[in-house]
Amino acid sequence: MDSVSDLKSKEIKRATLNELVEYVSTNRGVIVESAYSDIVKMISANIFRTLPPSDNPDFDPEEDEPTLEASWPHIQLVYEFFLRFLESPDFQPSIAKRYIDQKFVQQLLELFDSEDPRERDFLKTVLHRIYGKFLGLRAFIRKQINNIFLRFIYETEHFNGVAELLEILGSIINGFALPLKAEHKQFLMKVLIPMHTAKGLALFHAQLAYCVVQFLEKDTTLTEPVIRGLLKFWPKTCSQKEVMFLGEIEEILDVIEPTQFKKIEEPLFKQISKCVSSSHFQVAERALYFWNNEYILSLIEENIDKILPIMFASLYKISKEHWNPTIVTLVYNVLKTLMEMNGKLFEDLTSSYKAERQREKKKELEREELWKKLEELKLKKALENQNSAFNMHSILSNTSAE
């Protein structure tokens, strides 16, 4: 808080820390067993603190400049030292684990909420090293990250270090052994997928999508639930997020197996068909770019009988109606490609297009009719009830007699 008082003492502290950093990185055999306890104590005393309230209560990580940590000049050196300590060839996890324990890691994880990106960057490397060197802490670390994410998704919607934690997870997932444990699958479905609903998705979407794709590369049978999950949380009003979702879907399609593709093609292309006809041209454009992807194109061609009927109506309609000329051009190209894949089906669909629209309208009318009838029925029942209220007494006494 107070960065101007005790300047002289602060300078001494900085100098000493610098000396320590220098010492552990240039000398061998200096990390002796008796030093571990004091080292960890020194690190804890300096970096573990309750993060202060944000200066800006409506802090928007996408818009606002972060508040930088006032004590960075010396905290940085402590982190620096910590890292050198962990990375030193003399470092022995078997001794360190007495001091770097669950409580320590718990406090370390809480610091990821720091608004200062420099601190989060150090934390990321530190945690990565700890995860690598302390096998006994791995499950605990994963579980705590799990809790942080759940709290972020369902309670506070605020945590500054989501991207950094996801980045670490990306490499953790990469190292998962096969077959995947139930715990890991649950993490994917109950944490990573719901995470797509977060307001600030843009801040960590790249890392999140990377994690998801990592999972699918490990175990292709997860493709269907993942895509269904994404479809469930598909953004309704936020076009920026919709573009991100489409990007992620393309990344998934890049690695999808044809058999898995068949399982989700119908719901997936229903969504894509909605996207191509979005009046937001970036959404429509992003979806139409799928047709520039060779692999996706080959999947579509293999399944053209299923996909063309789903896509046709939207494409046909926007080719005539979309306000944006670029989109119209793109749609023409896509229609042309699809026509070349199956000309016969394309012709059939073109000729039945009008009849189809009329059938839809008729269905709409039928629905209204149904609800109207139901409403009447309700009134009728209500009336009957009123009439039978007279008999209520006898019914009640009958039932109670039984």
Add this chain to the structure above:
Amino acid sequence: MAGAAAPGTGLGAAGGDGDDSLYPIAVLIDELRNEDVQLRLNSIKKLSTIALALGVERTRTELLPFLTDTIYDEDEVLLALAEQLGNFTGLVGGPDFAHCLLPPLESLATVEETVVRDRAVESLRQISQEHTPVALEVHFVPLVKRLASGDWFTSRTSACGLFSVCYPRASNAVKEEIRQHFRSLCSDDTPMVRRAAASKLGEFAKVLELDSVKSEIVPLFTNLASDEQDSVRLLAVEACVSIAQLLSQDDLEALVMPTLRQAAEDKSWRVRYMVADKFSELQKAVGPKITLNDLIPAFQNLLKDCEAEVRAAAAHKVKELCENLPIEGRETIIMNQILPYIKELVSDMNQHVKSALASVIMGLSTILGKENTIEHLLPLFLAQLKDECPEVRLNIISNLDCVNEVIGIRQLSQSLLPAIVELAKDAKWRVRLAIIEYMPLLAGQLGVEFFDEKLNSLCMAWLVDHVYAIREAATNNLMKLVQKFGTEWAQNTIVPKVLVMADDPNYLHRMTTLFCINALSEACGQEITTKQMLPIVLKMAGDQVANVRFNVAKSLQKIGPILDTNALQGEVRPVLQKLGQDEDMDVKYFAQEAISVMAQRLRKLDLPVKDSEELSAPRADKNHFLSPTVPGDNTRKGPAYQLHVNTRDKLAQLELAERVHFPQSRD
């Protein structure tokens, strides 16, 4: 596509066999499977209609199982379902069958989305009350236990909210089990569950026997209050309020106070903030003795906390704290133990802290009395009136009434004036707006002379502010001033200045004249309105800007009720008729609206309107008049059509001259 056949068969069943009761479920199933979320949502929202149509028996045997099986949908649909089921008891056959609603709600209480889960818990709480004691033990309590021992944290979180509703009516053996479950959730592995348990701890304590509170709740409270996560610890502070209310002073001292003291000095500012924020409740809960011994020192620390958030929260509570002190000795305590800290806060470096203090500090004057206020508080008020932050000054000015009662506002007026003048010119329009809103209050306290001399010119200057919201507020302000100072004052000081603006080259200012007249006419009364305002309004009907002209029409409609009938008939009507033929569509519209409103009024007064015989005829049969002029009825869309019918509808009640003229000009 899957459900496409269903409505057909549904209809067939309904039409063909005449079995009406068959198809509601078909409709629902079809609609619930629709691809369009909105349609699924609609059908869920009409669930009660469906249930009513089905009858109680089939609702129980068909609808509810179906709903329970199909709970995999968008959260929005689930939310609607959770909400509906809370009010479903009547539709399944009354309290005896309330337990039928538990299975679907149980599933809903385990979903991930917090909003859905909370709503399901809310509905379960509602329904629990409708269970008989037996049904409660047979159906409801087992559900709570299942939730409490669920695998995934969501069901355990939901369980936390259900203990307190079933505990009071359960038998002793079951009570023991319920307490056991609650205990284990308080030490759950997942912080989410511990938070849920901590937030329900107070509620649960209230329904427990006193012995159990002491032997079980207090240890749980102590544990939660020293949880490793500050988000759990701070919830324990809230529970502290409820628990403290249940215990005797001695028990409080021994069982709760050590924890509370520790919370007030917690290393996390969030926990200290919570203590500050709940301070008044805590103070009431622990009683005067502990307040003096423990809470006041804690409060002093919070007032000089190192985090501004905590100081601001504590500053907000200063007045309430002082008010709630026992009257005997109150003055001394405030003077010696609170005021020194307040003095520090007046020059705090954080503006939120200062502004929080400014919003309550004036309230101390009534507590401390005249002499103390003049000697000790006044210098603080004056300092805050000069604060660099406008919000601080505003907060002081907005609470002037408290001081006025004690020492009279004159003491302050010398410092007040520069503060007001500066706020009145602040670059932020919201600040200007806020000070305008206090003007009537200030005027009342400062008196008419002071006002005329110092503040009147400010009020007039706001009328030509470049922000509309300020001009609008300034007009309302004038009206309130007139209500305070009377019509004579208005006539001499306000009205002439307002009317001069009618000739301003800026049309926005000319419109302000009209808005002022709208606001002032009622307060000024008939004479001033007719003699001074009306001529100006009528003159402005010839303005070259259409916006001014249609506002003339609106103004005439507005001030119509204040004018006498001669003025209406003789002066207003011709002008409106002329505007009714204006080349601008909007002017025409508002003029015609004004004409019809005026005509209605004249009729209500039962005044002889000329051509009265012809009037009654079309009124009795206005459709006859309308039908020939709406050929084909194919123009039924857009506002133009509505305008058409509206006015014509009303015109049917008007005079022949207008009636004949209008359709020609429109069509």
